[in-house]
Amino acid sequence: xxxxxxxxxxxxxxxxxxxxxxxxxxxxxxxxxxxxxxxxxxxxxxxxxxxxxxxxxxxxxxxxxxxxxxxxxxxxxxxxxxxxxxxxxxxxxxxxxxxxxxxxxxxxxxxxxxxxxxxxxxxxxxxxxxxxxxxxxxxxxxxxxxxxxxxxxxxxxxxxxxxxxxxxxxxxxxxxxxxxxxxxxxxxxxxxxxxxxxxxxxxxxxxxxxxxxxxxxxxxxxxxxxxxxxxxxxxxxxxxxxxxxxxxxxxxxxxxxxxxxxxxxxxxxxxxxxxxxxxxxxxxxxxxxxxxxxxxxxxxxxxxxxxxxxxxxxxxxxxxxxxxxxxxxxxxxxxxxxxxxxxxxxxxxxxxxxxxxxxxxxxxxxxxxxxxxxxxxxxxxxxxxxxxxxxxxxxxxxxxxxxxxxxxxxxxxxxxxxxxxxxxxxxxxxxxxxxxxxxxxxxxxxxxxxxxxxxxxxxxxxxxxxxxxxxxxxxxxxxxxxxxxxxxxxxxxxxxxxxxxxxxxxxxxxxxxxxxxxxxxxxxxxxxx
Amino acid sequence: xxxxxxxxxxxxxxxxxxxxxxxxxxxxxxxxxxxxxxxxxxxxxxxxxxxxxxxxxxxxxxxxxxxxxxxxxxxxxxxxxxxxxxxxxxxxxxxxxxxxxxxxxxxxxxxxxxxxxxxxxxxxxxxxxxxxxxxxxxxxxxxxxxxxxxxxxxxxxxxxxxxxxxxxxxxxxxxxxxxxxxxxxxxxxxxxxxxxxxxxxxxxxxxxxxxxxxxxxxxxxxxxxxxxxxxxxxxxxxxxxxxxxxxxxxxxxxxxxxxxxxxxxxxxxxxxxxxxxxxxxxxxxxxxxxxxxxxxxxxxxxxxxxxxxxxxxxxxxxxxxxxxxxxxxxxxxxxxx
Numbered sequence: 001x002x003x004x005x006x007x008x009x010x011x012x013x014x015x016x017x018x019x020x021x022x023x024x025x026x027x028x029x030x031x032x033x034x035x036x037x038x039x040x041x042x043x044x045x046x047x048x049x050x051x052x053x054x055x056x057x058x059x060x061x062x063x064x065x066x067x068x069x070x071x072x073x074x075x076x077x078x079x080x081x082x083x084x085x086x087x088x089x090x091x092x093x094x095x096x097x098x099x100x101x102x103x104x105x106x107x108x109x110x111x112x113x114x115x116x117x118x119x120x121x122x123x124x125x126x127x128x129x130x131x132x133x134x135x136x137x138x139x140x141x142x143x144x145x146x147x148x149x150x151x152x153x154x155x156x157x158x159x160x161x162x163x164x165x166x167x168x169x170x171x172x173x174x175x176x177x178x179x180x181x182x183x184x185x186x187x188x189x190x191x192x193x194x195x196x197x198x199x200x201x202x203x204x205x206x207x208x209x210x211x212x213x214x215x216x217x218x219x220x221x222x223x224x225x226x227x228x229x230x231x232x233x234x235x236x237x238x239x240x241x242x243x244x245x246x247x248x249x250x251x252x253x254x255x256x257x258x259x260x261x262x263x264x265x266x267x268x269x270x271x272x273x274x275x276x277x278x279x280x281x282x283x284x285x286x287x288x289x290x291x292x293x294x295x296x297x298x299x300x301x302x303x304x305x306x307x308x309x310x311x312x313x314x315x316x317x318x319x320x321x322x323x324x325x326x327x328x329x330x331x332x333x334x335x336x337x338x339x340x341x342x343x344x345x346x347x348x349x350x351x352x353x354x355x356x357x358x359x360x361x362x363x364x365x366x367x368x369x370x371x372x373x374x375x376x377x378x379x380x381x382x383x384x385x386x387x388x389x390x391x392x393x394x395x396x397x398x399x400x401x402x403x404x405x406x407x408x409x410x411x412x413x414x415x416x417x418x419x420x421x422x423x424x425x426x427x428x429x430x431x432x433x434x435x436x437x438x439x440x441x442x443x444x445x446x447x448x449x450x451x452x453x454x455x456x457x458x459x460x461x462x463x464x465x466x467x468x469x470x471x472x473x474x475x476x477x478x479x480x481x482x483x484x485x486x487x488x489x490x491x492x493x494x495x496x497x498x499x500x501x502x503x504x505x506x507x508x509x510x511x512x513x514x515x516x517x518x519x520x521x522x523x524x525x526x527x528x529x
Numbered sequence: 530x531x532x533x534x535x536x537x538x539x540x541x542x543x544x545x546x547x548x549x550x551x552x553x554x555x556x557x558x559x560x561x562x563x564x565x566x567x568x569x570x571x572x573x574x575x576x577x578x579x580x581x582x583x584x585x586x587x588x589x590x591x592x593x594x595x596x597x598x599x600x601x602x603x604x605x606x607x608x609x610x611x612x613x614x615x616x617x618x619x620x621x622x623x624x625x626x627x628x629x630x631x632x633x634x635x636x637x638x639x640x641x642x643x644x645x646x647x648x649x650x651x652x653x654x655x656x657x658x659x660x661x662x663x664x665x666x667x668x669x670x671x672x673x674x675x676x677x678x679x680x681x682x683x684x685x686x687x688x689x690x691x692x693x694x695x696x697x698x699x700x701x702x703x704x705x706x707x708x709x710x711x712x713x714x715x716x717x718x719x720x721x722x723x724x725x726x727x728x729x730x731x732x733x734x735x736x737x738x739x740x741x742x743x744x745x746x747x748x749x750x751x752x753x754x755x756x757x758x759x760x761x762x763x764x765x766x767x768x769x770x771x772x773x774x775x776x777x778x779x780x781x782x783x784x785x786x787x788x789x790x791x792x793x794x795x796x797x798x799x800x801x802x803x804x805x806x807x808x809x810x811x812x813x814x815x816x817x818x819x820x821x822x823x824x825x826x827x828x829x830x831x832x833x834x835x836x837x838x839x840x841x842x843x844x845x846x847x848x849x850x851x852x853x854x855x856x857x858x859x860x861x862x863x864x865x866x
Contacts, residue, residue: 012793015802067670068844074837075669080794088671088791425794452798 005137024162033186034105041184050148083143167193205240211399236283245274277323315351330390406485449506481513547611563640564624583623618642619653621706644815655822668834681714692720697778721760
């Protein structure tokens, strides 16, 4: 595991992408295949299920270190990360034995996954033994694996780039091989390095091609409006549907297979010819698009019963045709793909529907339609160059998303909690409330939107204006007002206000406002659509 | 006895029997100073006593007109019936623990101190006492410093790699003490010149005046016109990070030397390319060792994790309580560490 721990440290310390890619390339080129497979698994954001909870780990840490439990807890709160606490609390000088020479795969399979079958007492013994036999760097990784919280700050694209370099395969081929479901074993890793063959796993989707945001002011740089294919920007689940002769696979952008959640779409796909891949958006829909909150009810379930199917009907609004009759169309211009797509879907009924185009004579005429977005239940417009290929990643130029400005509310900070990782030890997780008569009722939590300087200043303010502490949470004097931006608002039982915001984030710290200037529950309810 | 020999007052730690203060935060008639950092050496007092090696630094802080009495380490000084002597604390040049003896009872106020190797100041000297006043800046068991030698090697290597890549190395560190300690630890075989920020240079000169051997270093502003700094190591205070002053260095690589760098979250939040764990404060094992070495039956704690340390020591069977002071607030990482 030493080699992987070293890679983790390099990725943690290096800020430049070049250096990160170089570190991963070296690692992939030299590591045993079984270890490489697990490394790819973790680097691409996949996780093990949490095996042991923090309460138990802290108790064992107290035993292993000989420190009182409360001190371990205080230290954990100070460090902000349990795995790091374990790494630093135990001394390398007291190391017993030496098992760190085992590779990452051995660690995961023999030392970690095997804990599943054991009783608590045996688990305790194994974990403490493991802690005491490795170095601090390895202890960090090992403990993060136990808690299922190993996160590494590299993007999927960088991992693909490093694998492409190490294997001398084109990056799109690597990207495709990493899509969908695979087992992290030596065979898989060796497969990444193999020459491309006709045998590539047929169930996998292509990497999703993504758009960049554009502002209204920048539209004038896009040239003639006739060069652009314009669609509404829907707020649903982006998905690819892979149709093979014997099966259909529906993939979300998070690379989860979501066949079970959308049986009506899978049924409808039978009408598609074999070896077709389409890209689109799953939406809750009766006569028109329904709020995202309803669609979410479909996602959380393993089994979709008849009632939910009736209550929340869905459709796949199709944007693009990526493969037809087994031929990869991605390098053809969008105009040609669109034509093939309309021909294909012509004969097919809902819930597979071609995404409608928006027609406008000029950018200013389009702006009028853009202004109707919220009434139509969409987030804005998509602008796609008619000559664009279906690429990978999110390059600037071919596709743009022109979103409507968000909704906003002025809210009061009422609770704060320390963040994790880069924000450990700083109060960065905030809860906000709106006014309801004389009272304040919580409406949303938000984590992002402030600059680092503002975060530090607010952290200091929070420490000095704490009313009460509940574990890690502090209630603060309700004085600071923030402008929250969000994409939508729906009824919810989660917050006391009875409302939930979609994608809330801090737009501004309104130091010019006092708590009496904050918005009211009535004003928020008026935004319900 | 009824009144503690040393107790906190509105002006600072006060010894009533000898009528003097230790590191007062307001002007008083008599001030015994542990070291020249701003939160311990404040101006406005009528007369100061300090360890001789640190007098130059103290004068720099307090100004030409301040009245400063220099004491050799170990030299007794009577304040009425009370005998005071200063003993090396190993924190920075001239730093001292204050030993206070009255009617057979001995207290030691250790100020800031560390047990690690530091060629720029006298090493910490354990002093036996009945009551030991200790700092608790890093009083949590995750703070266990790596060896000074290992860190020095890491900094040397970092500089060599940056120089080889043609990039300026900018190392941020506290200007008094840490900067000079880092300079003294650099290898003799260096890839380029050492340059100092304007806040570091005068303090470094005072170290040289006190006879501390340091490698040659010039002010950045005195560099020759042709100097592009790409082989150089620049030592600057943390406040220079992100300032316009930094613009003169092309594609700099930044490092930060502080005890706080022990924690990954701090390293990442700071946004520097590298964090080096170097502290002039005592770490957890050193702290426990020093308490044992003092033989004290009572421990009073200041700064940082004072409450946690008190609880731990109490559970270990010692008498301990926190002492309210206005020294560095450990929650604020801009403080020295």
